[in-house]
Each structure stands twice: as structure tokens, then as C-alpha cells.
Amino acid sequence: MQIQLARGGGIVTFASRQFLRRTVADFLFQPIIFYRVKIFSGTANQPLARAICKSIGMDLGQINITPFPDGETFVKIEENVRGEDIFIIQPTSPPTNHNLMELFIIIDALRRASAQRITAVLPFYGYARQDRKDQPRVPITAKLVANLLVASGVNRILAVDLHAQQIQGFFDIPVDHLYAAPVMYDYLKKKDLSNLVVVSPDAGGIKMAHAYAQTLTAELAIVAKRRKSATEVESMAVIGEIEGKNVLLVDDLTETAGTLTSAAAILKSKGAKRIMACVSHAVLNDTGIERLRNSAIDELITTDTVQRPAIDGVKITTLSVAGLLGEAIKRIHSNSSVNSLFEFKGGRTS
Numbered sequence: 001m002q003i004q005l006a007r008g009g010g011i012v013t014f015a016s017r018q019f020l021r022r023t024v025a026d027f028l029f030q031p032i033i034f035y036r037v038k039i040f041s042g043t044a045n046q047p048l049a050r051a052i053c054k055s056i057g058m059d060l061g062q063i064n065i066t067p068f069p070d071g072e073t074f075v076k077i078e079e080n081v082r083g084e085d086i087f088i089i090q091p092t093s094p095p096t097n098h099n100l101m102e103l104f105i106i107i108d109a110l111r112r113a114s115a116q117r118i119t120a121v122l123p124f125y126g127y128a129r130q131d132r133k134d135q136p137r138v139p140i141t142a143k144l145v146a147n148l149l150v151a152s153g154v155n156r157i158l159a160v161d162l163h164a165q166q167i168q169g170f171f172d173i174p175v176d177h178l179y180a181a182p183v184m185y186d187y188l189k190k191k192d193l194s195n196l197v198v199v200s201p202d203a204g205g206i207k208m209a210h211a212y213a214q215t216l217t218a219e220l221a222i223v224a225k226r227r228k229s230a231t232e233v234e235s236m237a238v239i240g241e242i243e244g245k246n247v248l249l250v251d252d253l254t255e256t257a258g259t260l261t262s263a264a265a266i267l268k269s270k271g272a273k274r275i276m277a278c279v280s281h282a283v284l285n286d287t288g289i290e291r292l293r294n295s296a297i298d299e300l301i302t303t304d305t306v307q308r309p310a311i312d313g314v315k316i317t318t319l320s321v322a323g324l325l326g327e328a329i330k331r332i333h334s335n336s337s338v339n340s341l342f343e344f345k346g347g348r349t350s
Contacts, residue, residue, distance in 0.1 A: 037333045038081060042090035042106055044099040045307040048123060049089040051322035056330055061086075065102065073098075075105045082114040085333050087158070089325075092126030092145075093283055093306040100126065100145065104152045111153035119156040119332060120149060121325060123305035124281050128163035129253075131170075146170035158328055160305055160321060161252045161280040176338050178328055180280040180303045181208075183319050185215055187301065188248070188278070195273075197221050197245045199238075201263035209250050212278070218248070223263040236266075243271030249297070253281045257288035261295040268296040281305050282316070289314065 040061040041049030053060045062078035088110070090103045103120065110118050130141035142164075149157070150173055157175040162168065168175045196218040200209035206222060213220040221240025247267050254260050254277075264275050275297050282302035284292070292300060293313040301317045324341065331338050 037085045037087065037329070038079070039087045039089065039329065040077070040106065040110075042088065042099065042102045044091050044093060044102070045089065045123065045304070047307060048091075048304050048320075048322060048325075051304070051320055052089060052121075052326045052329065055323045055326035063106070065106075073102050073105050075102070075109045077109050077113055080113075081110055083116045085117050085119075086110050086115045087119045087121050087329050087333075089121045089123070091122060091124035091305055091307075093124045093281075094126075094285075096126040100148075104148065107149075107152040107154055117155045118153060119158055119329075120154045121158045121329070123160045123321065123325065124283070125159050125162055125167065128167055131164045131167055142167050143170045156332065158325070158332065160303075160325070163253055176328060176332060178321075178324060178338070178341060180305070180319075180321055180324070181211065181215075182341070183303060183321055183324060184212075184278055184280075184301065187317070187319055188216060193218070193246065193248070195245050196248060197240065197242060198248045198250060199223060199240070199242075199263065199267065201249055201251055201259045205251055208252065212248065212250050216248070219245070221247075223266060238266060238270050242267055245272060247272045247275045249275065249277040251277070251279050253283065254279045255283045255285055255288055257284065257291040257295070260297065261291045264296040272296075274298050276301060278302075282308065284308060284311070 037058075038061045039049065039053055039058060040063050043065055050060055064076040064078055066074050068074060088103065088106055090099060090106070092099050092103065107118055107120065127141040127145050130139065131143070133140060146167070150171060154173065156173055157171055158178070159175065160178045161180050162177055165177075168177055193216055196216060197220065198209050198213040198216065198218045199221045200206050201223050203222065203224065209222070210220055212218070219241065221238060221242060224237045224239065249260055249263055251260065260277050260279070264277070267275060276299045277297050278301045280303055282300065283306050289311055299315045299317060301319065303319050303321045305321055328338050328341060
């Protein structure tokens with residue numbers, strides 16, 4: 001007598017009841033093995049997606065994304081994904097709403113094509129600054145986006161430098177939160193950073209600034225600020241010794257560059273020599289670009305988590321997180337630990 005059981009998209013045949021009794025428990029409860037991994041990309045940052053695939057020796061999955069005349073998005077997965085481990089690379093950078101909707105549609109297409117597991121790789125998580133109710137009758141949009149991602153069918157999240165650590169708790173699925181800091185450290189270690197002080201441009205970034213100061217064996221300072229509006233910031237005072245020193249401003253995100261440029265201005269007035277800014281996500285709009293052109297910042301160091309065109313009149317050094325994300329994808333696929341990706345010579349990023 002033959003007995004058949006279906007599992008993981010396949011059929012296994014047992015020759016006898018005796019063999020079935022010995023093996024059925026192991027068969028049912030052993031972990032599912034993902035035999036193949038595929039990486040797809042939306043349109044938000046395809047150069048980064050290609051660089052990630054190159055770093056781990058893979059081809060980018062074939063996907064067709066086209067707009068309808070009325071602005072709707074059409075997605076078709078051009079290869080078989082049944083039972084496979086899928087990673088979608090799509091930062092939700094501007095245009096944020098378009099890129100988010102595109103991500104939801106890709107996820108739905110993959111889920112309906114019977115992908116075994118879907119991981120959304122979010123090098124930049126949009127709406128992260130709306131993570132709490134700081135005034136009456138406002139939403140917590142970072143939580144709403146998390147709910148929508150889970151509802152769309154995502155099984156796991158891989159993100160880089162979330163604006164607030166608590167966003168990880170907004171998800172009811174596993175979140176792997178990476179830091180761009182090790183990539184930044186490698187670059188900064190090669191520069192002449194003598195007589196350096198690391199500065200947080202606001203009180204919320206003290207932890208990040210302290211980690212940089214420890215690793216670079218530098219002093220620490222803080223700029224106190226007051227936000228007037230979403231685009232306007234007033235720097236008020238500096239806590240720490242700045243005069244005659246080289247300064248490294250560190251932050252996770254800049255868009256209008258108001259915080260960075262106002263901090264740089266007050267630091268220059270306090271006698272700072274050279275001013276560099278180190279920012280994980282440079283989501284620069286026209287206002288931010290113009291402010292940087294007229295600022296005291298000598299160099300802006302950032303990463304390729306967000307795709308942007310070349311900018312004239314501003315010295316921007318763009319470092320790639322492709323290797324970091326590629327290694328994380330390999331480890332997640334093989335169910336290995338990603339903990340060592342937080343470690344570097346001299347300490348940890350978290």
C-alpha cells in the first residue's frame with residue numbers, strides 16, 4: 001500500500017504504514033527549506049537593487065511595471081516564484097505614496113503567484129517621522145504603513161536606519177533593522193580626522209553621535225534646536241567645546257537640510273574649522289539643495305538608500321549599502337544570524 005502526503009508544493013509517497021508511523025512526525029514538523037531565493041525591485045531605486053544582486057552573485061528577477069494612462073500601476077512577475085523565498089527592494093522615498101502603492105501591488109502579485117515567503121527590503125522607510133501623536137487629532141502614519149505592509153502579505157521586513165527604533169514594534173512580523181554606520185566608519189577611518197568633535201544636531205540624535213564619537217575616538221557635543229515648522233529650524237545653543245576643532249555632524253535623515261545647515265551655522269560662529277555632515281538618508285528636495293549650497297558644510301557623506309540625481313554646487317560623497325544588504329539577504333535566506341552585521345572594529349552600532 002502506498003500513502004501520499006503533500007507538503008511544500010510537492011508529493012511524498014510512503015511505501016507502507018510501518019514506514020509512515022516512523023517518519024510522519026519528523027516529516028510534518030521539520031522546518032521548510034527554501035530551495036531558491038529571488039530578488040525583485042520596484043522602480044524606486046533600481047541601481048541599488050542591481051548592486052545588491054551583483055554583491056551576492058545573483059541576477060535581478062524579471063518584473064514588468066507599467067503605468068496605465070490614468071496613473072494606475074500594473075505589475076506582472078515575469079518568472080515562476082511558486083514556493084520560493086522572495087526579496088523585494090523598494091525604498092519608500094519620494095514620491096512616497098506612489099512607491100508605497102507600487103510595493104503593495106508587487107507584494108500582492110507575488111503572494112497570488114504562491115511565493116513561499118516575501119521579505120520587503122526597505123532601505124528607506126517613508127512616513128517614519130510620523131511615529132507618535134505630538135498634537136491633537138493627528139495620525140500615527142508610521143504605524144498605519146506597517147499595518148498596510150502586513151495586510152498586503154509581507155512576511156518579513158529588512159530596513160536600514162529607521163528614524164525611530166520603536167517603529168520595529170509597529171510590525172507584527174519579524175523586522176531586521178540594519179545600520180549604515182559600519183559603511184560610514186570605513187570611509188571616515190580613511191580620512192584625516194584629527195582634533196575631531198562629533199556633534200548631534202538635536203537632542204534626539206545623542207545616542208547615534210555618542211556611538212560615532214566612541215568609534216572615532218572623538219569628543220562629543222550637542223546643538224540645542226527649536227523647530228518652527230516642518231521646513232524651518234532654529235539652532236539655539238551648543239553644548240560642548242567647538243572652537244578650533246573639526247566637526248562631524250551626524251543624523252539619520254535630511255530632507256530640507258534645515259537642521260543640518262542651522263547647526264553648521266552656529267558651529268561655525270563658535271569657531272569650528274572644517275564641518276562635515278554624515279547622514280544615512282539624504283532625501284533632498286530643492287529647498288535642501290539650495291540650503292546646502294549656501295551652508296558652512298564642507299562635505300555631506302551619505303548612502304545610496306535613496307536614489308537622487310547628481311547635484312551641482314554641493315560636495316556629496318555617496319557610499320553604498322549594497323554589500324551590507326546583500327549579506328543580510330543571504331543570512332535571512334539561510335536562517336543565519338544577522339547580529340554580526342552590527343559589529344565593527346571598535347564596538348557595535350546598536
